[in-house]
Amino acid sequence: MEKLFEFDPLPHALLAKMDEIYNLSAIRNAEVRFRWQRLCLRADYEPIYAQVVQFVTEQGRMKFVRPLYKELHAAKNGGSELAKKTFAAHKDSYHPIAATMIEKDIL
Numbered sequence: 001m002e003k004l005f006e007f008d009p010l011p012h013a014l015l016a017k018m019d020e021i022y023n024l025s026a027i028r029n030a031e032v033r034f035r036w037q038r039l040c041l042r043a044d045y046e047p048i049y050a051q052v053v054q055f056v057t058e059q060g061r062m063k064f065v066r067p068l069y070k071e072l073h074a075a076k077n078g079g080s081e082l083a084k085k086t087f088a089a090h091k092d093s094y095h096p097i098a099a100t101m102i103e104k105d106i107l
Helices: 002-006 012-022 030-042 046-058 062-074 079-093 096-106
Strands: none
Touching: 002 030, 030 046, 030 062, 046 062, 046 079, 062 079, 062 096, 079 096
């Protein structure tokens, strides 16, 4: 999946088909989940937004949450506002360094 970042964002139909075949949205492995969600966010694939919010509120590691917040903030279709709203509601649950870095990225 990492190789796919070397190319232009994938079409939504292809992302939907990949999810249908491989059931990527249901995978609980943080590394796979992280890469799948970033791939979808790069393509402004709105169906992934709720799963991204769930992941960044469950997972506290800056390795995962900071890039996902950045990608969500850059995404179209309300991604920026969703990132800000989610961060505001959960910033106290992050490590202070992570919260400071994420806040600089999205606010």
